[in-house]
Amino acid sequence: MNDKFKVGTNPNKNRIKRSEFKAPFWAKNRHVQTLWPRFIQRRRPLALRMEKLQLPDSDEVSVVWGQPEVTQNSKGIAVIFHGLEGSVKSHYANDLMAELQSQGWQTVLMHFRGCGGEPNSTARAYHSGETEDASFFMEWLNKQFPDLPKVAIGFSLGANMLLKFLGESPKQRFLKAAVAVSTPFKLxxxxxxxxxxxxxxxxxxxxxxxxxxxxxxxxxxxxxxxxxxxxxxxxxxxxxxxxxxxxxxxxxxxxxxxxxxxxxSAIGFLKYIETPTLVLHSIDDPFMNEAVLPQEHELSEAVQLELSDTGGHVGFLQGTPWKPNIWFHKRISDFIAPFAINTSV
Incomplete structure (x- = not known):
């Protein structure tokens, strides 16, 4: 790992830590890490139910729930925010939802405007800093399930949006914890x-x-x-x-x-975040470079950045070519576990 980002000797006081992720010999290349899960790895089975959510300006976004619904008896609700031009069919969204669903979390993904296969009805679209729709969605979700804890996981563009939301609304009441994966910190x-x-x-x-x-x-x-x-x-x-x-x-x-x-850019909001937040990032991410990475003084005490040398963009692929697996599934599961309730489902 670059000396600039080496961790200190006291892991309890360092906001930037070395990730436990290690790429296998056959997948050390950053493009293999990025492309294999998207184009080669088989998707996990996941049944879905979609509904429309009308926004304040009368536009709509599609909200997709993991099935079977276990909302009332779940550990909580895990909200997923996808990346640029992504959807519930994106490999990272589909497979993480399937994993968390199997553990007793109710999962739900909000498509950004115009994503998910259906164009939206207004000229307005979505972008890396569009937090209004996500905030409205989470408020709507909270009204339906006020007693269930909620966590959020954002990927790429969705990670930047999520971190910006947490930083501009440090006292937000919707989420108990958050995870951001492969964030474009400096757009x-x-x-x-x-x-x-x-x-x-x-x-x-x-x-x-x-x-x-x-x-x-x-x-x-x-x-x-x-x-x-x-x-x-x-x-x-x-x-x-x-x-x-x-x-x-x-x-x-x-x-x-x-x-x-x-x-x-999320970089300007990280120091204001008060929600427990895990940020997973690979230094070899082909969508960006090391110049985007935040320094320790740019992170609030609530934010933990875990850096790996390899992993590509939303990759973190492990296992063998005939039986690959995604490392961040377990890392995310472990991080959000303390915020769950009703753990026996």
């Missing part, structure tokens, strides 16, 4: 890093999906006065920075991409 650095080398492959894959959704919505929603680009210009957006400059920023009230990055 500007991440936009620059993913636009270099092989990482451009990931950017191209995600950007294609983002532009496709935007162009589809442009055919049914009037964006005049909201965006300065039309369908043809949207099709030519070449990287995340261009998309955020021309779409994310103007749609959501930011002066430009840099303003969006500065105001929404």
């Amino acid at each position: 500007a650095e991440c936009a620059e890093s993913i636009n270099q080398g092989f990482s451009k492959v990931y950017q191209s894959y995600l950007l294609k999906s983002m532009v496709k959704t935007l162009r589809s919505k442009m055919r049914v929603i009037d964006y005049k006065g909201l965006l300065t680009i039309d369908d043809k210009k949207a099709a030519k957006l070449a990287n995340f920075k261009e998309f955020d400059q021309n779409v994310t920023a103007p749609l959501h009230g930011f002066a430009d991409a840099d303003d969006y990055y500065q105001r929404c």
Whole structure:
């Protein structure tokens, strides 16, 4: 591990710790770690039930519950927030929900606007700092199940959003604990890093999906006065920075991409968090670089950052090629266990 991020000698006083994760010999490469769980590893069986949640501006998001529902007899409710262009079908969401569901947690995922296979009905979309919808969702959830403890797990973009929410609302009453995995702590650095080398492959894959959704919505929603680009210009957006400059920023009230990055990066909110929070991150994450990592003085006493040298982006793959497993399933389960009730289900 880089000397800059070495842990101290007293693990009880250090907010940055060495992760226990060790990549197996066949999966030390960061791209193997990132791509294998997504494209090769078989998904765990998970039955789902979906419902629509109407937002204050009359738009809707889809909320997906793990099945069978064990809400009233569960250990608590585990809320999942997915990553950029993700959904309940994303490998990290599906398999973690299946794991926690098997342990007696009720799981639920909120799709961000326009995600999950259905475009939303307003020009507004989602982004790394969009906490209003998540806050409304958690308040709605709390009203339905006020006596059940709730924890939240965010991945990538959803991790940044979750950390921002916890930092801007330190006295929040919804969540007992939180976990953030593969967080893009500094959005500007991440936009620059993913636009270099092989990482451009990931950017191209995600950007294609983002532009496709935007162009589809442009055919049914009037964006005049909201965006300065039309369908043809949207099709030519070449990287995340261009998309955020021309779409994310103007749609959501930011002066430009840099303003969006500065105001929404999780790095500026970590020191305000009061909710017990575990942050899991790999230094070799191909979506970003070491420059995004927070220093100890940027973390509140409630935040524990666990760093590993390997693990890729939302990877943390262990086991053998014929029987792989995801390390963070157990780490997350262990971390949220003390916040559970009704542990005999």
